[in-house]
Amino acid sequence: MPVENDQFDFSDRYGITPARGWVKYAAGFAIVGGAWLLWAGLHQANPALRYELISFSNEDPRNPEIRFLVQRADGTQEVQCTLVARDYEKNVVGQIDITIAAGKTYLEPRYIVPTRADAVNVGISRCRTLP
Incomplete structure (x- = not known):
């Protein structure tokens, strides 16, 4: 075997x-x-439009100030941004649309957002290029 x-x-x-x-x-x-x-x-x-919150000041809760960055690839386009102020319970108490004219490609604008009640924070809802 x-x-x-x-x-x-x-x-x-x-x-x-x-x-x-x-x-x-x-x-x-x-x-x-x-x-x-x-x-x-x-x-x-490398997006065509970039925006970012830098800071906000809430010294006057009825008129908070926002400082943000806008960087666009094409300086010939206008940009429209919606800025929003919220209260402690995250309700929108103020909102404005601002238009940034054509020109520089890098900006750090400051705006005051008027509100109907005391605001706790301010932010950028959105930014978009205008046709």
Whole structure:
């Protein structure tokens, strides 16, 4: 009787090979996903219009002052921003739309937002370029 040192394996006996068909689909998905991720990162890294709150002063709760940053890629476009003042319960107590004329691409404007009640904070709701 012959003696075998190898382990008995049903896969060898019946010709079953390991399934690795998913590898090409995973590689294709990784290539497409990586390309999209690269495109999205580069596209969003330099937006046409960027705005950010720098500070606000609440010395007079009925007339809080806001200072913010506006940076636009094209200095020939006008920008309209909506500034909002809120009270302690986050209710809107003041809102104004301001228009920034065409000119410089980097601005740090200051505005006073009149309110109907005492405001706790002031923020930028949105900014957009005008056609």
